[in-house]
Amino acid sequence: MTKMELGDYIINVNNICKTFPNGVKALCNFTTNIRRAEVVVVIGPSGSGKSTFLRCLNGLEEIDSGEIIFNGIPLDHHKENRLKIRREMGMVFQSFNLFPHMTVLENVMLAQQLVRKSSKTVAKSVSMELLEKVGIQDKIDSYPGQLSGGQQQRVAIARALAMKPKVMLFDEATSALDPEMIGEVLDVMKTLANEGMTMICVTHELGFAQEVSDWVIFMDEGKIIEGGTAEHFFSDPKEERTKHFLSQIL
């Protein structure tokens, strides 16, 4: 499969630190840079700060120090900047977070109508296209509660894609799914990757990482222990902690 050429830097994360109110140091002098069309996979033991890093990127968590720059816009206290960045990043959650009181189609249409101010017909056609892409076209009038986990997650992906984001963040998107359904969601993610979407995935699916990622980051205790290309990372990890972690999973 042909991969798109990696572009210029779209996200710069410089030396960010975050400590939670209970004293836990989630991120510590964390620096990384993400390119356009790059697929970055973040792995690590639980509590290592992987999800926190992701959530800092789109503003769900506040950083204590350092800076995050997205496409030239700094993630600071100005509401307009924060809003602009939020709208260009799509996020897919471990617990799907679909809106249970709306149908699948309405879930995907909502943000387009409210945020992008699209008309109903335009929103509908974009939504239908995306729902077909993720394979849920025959369930558009169902409610989330009537769908399986894998279906719900695919709807969640379609909902995030409907905003035409520049970056997609996947926060353990398959961790809450039954094994039979992980495959269908990973397939959608692989398709996205091959189409050139910039993706940052926190995941435990190392097979996916090996197949699709351009860069793998191993985190522990809020720091990047090691980062490398997929080939290097899994075949020849340098750090002890990385080797230890991989030996436990693989």
Next chain:
Amino acid sequence: MKHEVSPDMKLCSKVPEKNFFVMSKIPIKDIIAYTLVMGGIIFIILRGASEQGYFWQWFQVPKYLFTLEDGTFTLGPLLQGLKVTLNITWIAMILTYTIGLITALLRLSDSIVGRLFARVYLETARNTPLIVQLFFIYFVVAPVLGIDRLFSAIIALSLFEGAYASEIYRSGIVSLPKGQWEASHSLGLSRFDTYRKIILPQAVRRVLPPLTSQTISLIKDSSLVSVIAVYEMTMQANAIVAETFLSFEIYFTIAAIYLVITISLSQVVALLERRFKVNN
């Protein structure tokens, strides 16, 4: 080894016929016990009432409800009072829900002033008796602002019930999973749109039961405005009893009327709840 279908499986595949004996598992013992207990209680009450030496004059009551003279139907004082009660109630209901929602949103807002204001209002309205608030608004606030008796009553009622309603709304909003907020945030929705389209539709459905109880309280508390001489149903009843001393008959009658109103309201809400459940 060939697997035998176990005998139980064979029975399971046969759908039980819906005959009378299967459907009607009448709890005979429970019905007898209930009849005996209720009968006993009613008997004791009637016995006690007759022992009082009270002369029941139920026949006097209908003329206070309505009169039918020469083909013209006129509402008696009790039903006229009911009109006023219903008037007060529906306006107070709208105000209560509005004040409650605004207060809840203020309590949850980012503004310190908003939160403080909401908190002060809430604690004051919740921790003082309604009758005191009624007097305060009628004797102190109304003359200053030039509000008439009826509106003082409505405002006092709304402020009192609104405080409780706001806590009910807040509990509904806070009970929603954080993920709903996070998903809206990630999609770029404004706070206003998040409340309007995501949070409130779900929260209100959740709190329909306590909100109904609150509304029933409102209907019953409306009887309290009789203390500032608003001629709603209870006040009319008081006036009739003062003239005729038919206390038991009249008060039982208006109790029954209040019961009819509140039960009808409960039924309407139950219908609403069922409609929402179908959607979900």
